[in-house]
Amino acid sequence: MSRQPVRREPEGPPPAAGSALTLGDVVVVDRNSPVPLYYQVAQALQTAIEAGRLPPGFRLDNEIQLADELGLSRPTMRKAMEYLVDKGLIIRRRGVGTTVVQPKVRRSLQLTSLYDDLVAAGQEPATTVLSLGLAAAPREAAEALGIATGTPLHTMVRLRSAAGRPIARMTNYLPTTLPGLGPGAFTVEALESTGLYRMLRAAGVTLHAADETIGARKATAQESHLLDEARGAALLTMQRVAYDDRGRVVEYGSHVYAASRYSFSLSLLAT
Amino acid sequence: MSRQPVRREPEGPPPAAGSALTLGDVVVVDRNSPVPLYYQVAQALQTAIEAGRLPPGFRLDNEIQLADELGLSRPTMRKAMEYLVDKGLIIRRRGVGTTVVQPKVRRSLQLTSLYDDLVAAGQEPATTVLSLGLAAAPREAAEALGIATGTPLHTMVRLRSAAGRPIARMTNYLPTTLPGLGPGAFTVEALESTGLYRMLRAAGVTLHAADETIGARKATAQESHLLDEARGAALLTMQRVAYDDRGRVVEYGSHVYAASRYSFSLSLLAT
DNA sequence: TAGTGGTCTAGACCACCGA
DNA sequence: CGGTGGTCTAGACCACTAA
Numbered sequence: 001m002s003r004q005p006v007r008r009e010p011e012g013p014p015p016a017a018g019s020a021l022t023l024g025d026v027v028v029v030d031r032n033s034p035v036p037l038y039y040q041v042a043q044a045l046q047t048a049i050e051a052g053r054l055p056p057g058f059r060l061d062n063e064i065q066l067a068d069e070l071g072l073s074r075p076t077m078r079k080a081m082e083y084l085v086d087k088g089l090i091i092r093r094r095g096v097g098t099t100v101v102q103p104k105v106r107r108s109l110q111l112t113s114l115y116d117d118l119v120a121a122g123q124e125p126a127t128t129v130l131s132l133g134l135a136a137a138p139r140e141a142a143e144a145l146g147i148a149t150g151t152p153l154h155t156m157v158r159l160r161s162a163a164g165r166p167i168a169r170m171t172n173y174l175p176t177t178l179p180g181l182g183p184g185a186f187t188v189e190a191l192e193s194t195g196l197y198r199m200l201r202a203a204g205v206t207l208h209a210a211d212e213t214i215g216a217r218k219a220t221a222q223e224s225h226l227l228d229e230a231r232g233a234a235l236l237t238m239q240r241v242a243y244d245d246r247g248r249v250v251e252y253g254s255h256v257y258a259a260s261r262y263s264f265s266l267s268l269l270a271t
Numbered sequence: 272m273s274r275q276p277v278r279r280e281p282e283g284p285p286p287a288a289g290s291a292l293t294l295g296d297v298v299v300v301d302r303n304s305p306v307p308l309y310y311q312v313a314q315a316l317q318t319a320i321e322a323g324r325l326p327p328g329f330r331l332d333n334e335i336q337l338a339d340e341l342g343l344s345r346p347t348m349r350k351a352m353e354y355l356v357d358k359g360l361i362i363r364r365r366g367v368g369t370t371v372v373q374p375k376v377r378r379s380l381q382l383t384s385l386y387d388d389l390v391a392a393g394q395e396p397a398t399t400v401l402s403l404g405l406a407a408a409p410r411e412a413a414e415a416l417g418i419a420t421g422t423p424l425h426t427m428v429r430l431r432s433a434a435g436r437p438i439a440r441m442t443n444y445l446p447t448t449l450p451g452l453g454p455g456a457f458t459v460e461a462l463e464s465t466g467l468y469r470m471l472r473a474a475g476v477t478l479h480a481a482d483e484t485i486g487a488r489k490a491t492a493q494e495s496h497l498l499d500e501a502r503g504a505a506l507l508t509m510q511r512v513a514y515d516d517r518g519r520v521v522e523y524g525s526h527v528y529a530a531s532r533y534s535f536s537l538s539l540l541a542t
Numbered sequence: 543t544a545g546t547g548g549t550c551t552a553g554a555c556c557a558c559c560g561a
Numbered sequence: 562c563g564g565t566g567g568t569c570t571a572g573a574c575c576a577c578t579a580a
Contacts, residue, residue, distance in 0.1 A: 034557090036568060056518055062546060073570045075346075078547090088480050091516050094547040095578030101479070102518015208372070208540070209359050215534035216487035216505040234487040234505040245362050247327055247372050263486035266537070269479070305576095307549060333565060344551045349566090365566040366559030 026053060029070055037072060041080035049089050049100055060090070060098040088269045125167075127195070129188045130157040134176065141173040144241050144252035152176060154186060156196075159226065166227045167262055170255040172196060178250065180204045200250065208245040214238050214264060219256070227258045234259045297324060300341055308343060312351035320360050320371055331361070331369040359540045396438075398466070400459045401428040405447065412444040415512050415523035423447060425457060427467075430497065437498045438533055441526040443467060449521065451475045471521065479516040485509050485535060490527075498529045505530045 027044040029037055048054045060066065067077035081098065084090045092098045135155040142149040154174040160167050176183055180203035190199055200207065215237045224231045236257040242250045298315040300308055319325045331337065338348035352369065355361045363369045406426040413420040425445040431438050447454055451474030461470055471478065486508045495502045507528040513521045 038568080064546095073572095075571090076569060079568090081547095091479070092547060093578080094576065095545070097546060097578095099517075101516075102514065208362070210539045212537045212539065213534050214485055214507070214537070216507045216530035218489075218503075218505045232489075232503065234489045236485070236487045245372075246370075259487035263484050266483050266485070268481045268483065309549080335565095344553095346552090347550060350549090352566095363566060364559080365557070366564070368565060 027070060029072070038076050038079040038083065041070065041072070041077065042083040045080065045084055046087065046089060049084075054100050056100055056102040058100040060100070062097065086269075088267075125160055125162045127192050128159045128161070129191050130159055130169075132156045132186060132188055132191065134183055137173060140254065141252050144239070145173065145175060145249045147175065154181070156186065156191065158191065158196075165261070166258070168255055168257045169223065169226055170253060172251055172253045174251050175249070178203075178205060178244075178248065196251075205250055206245040207250065208243050208247075210240055210242040212238055212240045216259065223256060227256070229258050229260065236262060236264070238264075298341060300343070309347050309350040309354070312341065312343070312348065313354040316351065316355055317358065317360060320355075325371050327371055329371040331371070333368065357540075359538075396431055396433045398463050399430040399432070400462050401430055401440075403427045403457060403459055403462065405454055408444060411525065412523050415510070416444065416446060416520045418446065425452070427457065427462065429462065429467075436532070437529070439526055439528045440494065440497055441524060443522055443524045445522050446520070449474075449476060449515075449519065467522075476521055477516045478521065479514050479518075481511055481513040483509055483511045487530065494527060498527070500529050500531065507533060507535070509535075 026048040027041055029040050031037070033040065045054070054060075061069070063077050063081060064074055067074045070077065081090065081092065085092060089101055090098055091101055133155060134152045136150040137145065137147060137153045139149050141153060142151065145153070154172075154176060156172050158170045158172075160170060174181060176185075181200075185203065186199065194202075197207065216234055217237060218232045219227065219229055219235045221231060223229075223235065224233055227233075227235075229235075236259045238253075238255045238257070240251070240253045240255075242253075244250045297319040298312055300311050302308070304311065316325070325331075332340075334348050334352060335345055338345045341348065352361065352363065356363060360372055361369055362372055404426060405423045407421045408416065408418060408424045410420050412424060413422065416424070425443075425447060427443050429441045429443075431441060445452060447456075452471075456474065457470065465473075468478065487505055488508060490498065490500055490502070490504045490506045492502060494500075494506065495504055498504075498506075500506075507530045509524075509526045509528070511522070511524045511526075513524075515521045
């Protein structure tokens, strides 16, 4: 239980960026918690980095020192740091050391107003179910789900709005053969209040992976009207196939978004 | 060096999906190789899975057995399997075991012809440099790079084609202050033959992360002409900010794609 | 040459799952 | 209950980097 905040501040030129902090100031581990030690450490460090207490460029001590400052073994400390590397928060180089990564700017990319902005601006997104029921699988959905065209599927069309304006039309197809997803598994009320993915999880479906394709095309007259856009406006399209942890296709969705008010953002780490 | 392909085929009902194979049939480790043992194992397993030698649903032995079949310690075997979990190729459940995941279908999503299809169809992509030089940073690029508007930047516009038709116009801005990227670092010839990212790596830049925003809008008259599309056609847009391993912004790109012939595909693992 | 992270080992105990 | 993966420890040697 010894955890004196040892401060190493040797003579000579001041260190590049901080180093007056010690892990003990930032991380406290609870050995009685059911949360794994490495995860406690990783979370604490992530919080500290995101809060700026470990600023960009901050040089961390080597993993052996850190480990015994916290009273942990080296592998455990290491696992915590690997977690942060995977998240892109720190960089480690053999023979060099570990430094905190510069936070990404992100928000400078918002050239147009985004869905997230609308949500952040206080307007909660709302969902309206336009249709819901069992219907014969169209060719597109049948191919995605790997079944015969015409097989009955849960079929639903939802309109997603934010800030009082429609943003997206989402069409989803789900097989009726999965446990917990028999006919009648979905209701308009639940879909509008709970959301599809939460309902799936509640039904015992474990989402594991998804493939998405993002494209664009011009809106049809009907789509322009539905999404409150000009005729022939550009739409973002997204098709998604979602799989559960046994590799079964759980859902196929084909969605269109009003491109003037919506865009997709992604962050990638080194390939 | 004992590596007999031990086969476990107990009495009773035939196992669900395979189990007549052993790791020894699929993985051979070379302790003299500089390649880490866990990585050798992970690669061999990945290859076997993707080749179908370990079919979807295949149940792997527990990690202790696997480890000593290969003459490895449990942590090393474990690290190999964690690698495969991260790649989404296997699923592990405590108290249950490890199984090979169903391969994703992917290709059923190609509703429209994609860039990849064109490349796969034999037409190599080609790049034409439309302009290249130093220019004052426009507001958009200055914001993304975190510098003052008007700062001189490497500025380049490239036209990417496939199957003899233009597909994308890519506009990139790069600071001149990074080591190896002074004025004159880029030439038309190198860009057309080598590609921007490869040139960056050669200049000693280590790409680490990127933020992307994908949207859509209608083409201007000039863009329609350049990309060989109808007037007002839908375009996919993508802005990207790339960072090096010190968190410095390396590049800002703003690109437009002919949506009738291009789309983005992504695969996601459980969040 | 000194210090760093990368890899590897051989144990241990535990939480969870299904029969 | 037995078997599984999840966590943790305390060492060891090595490859790489920088001074």
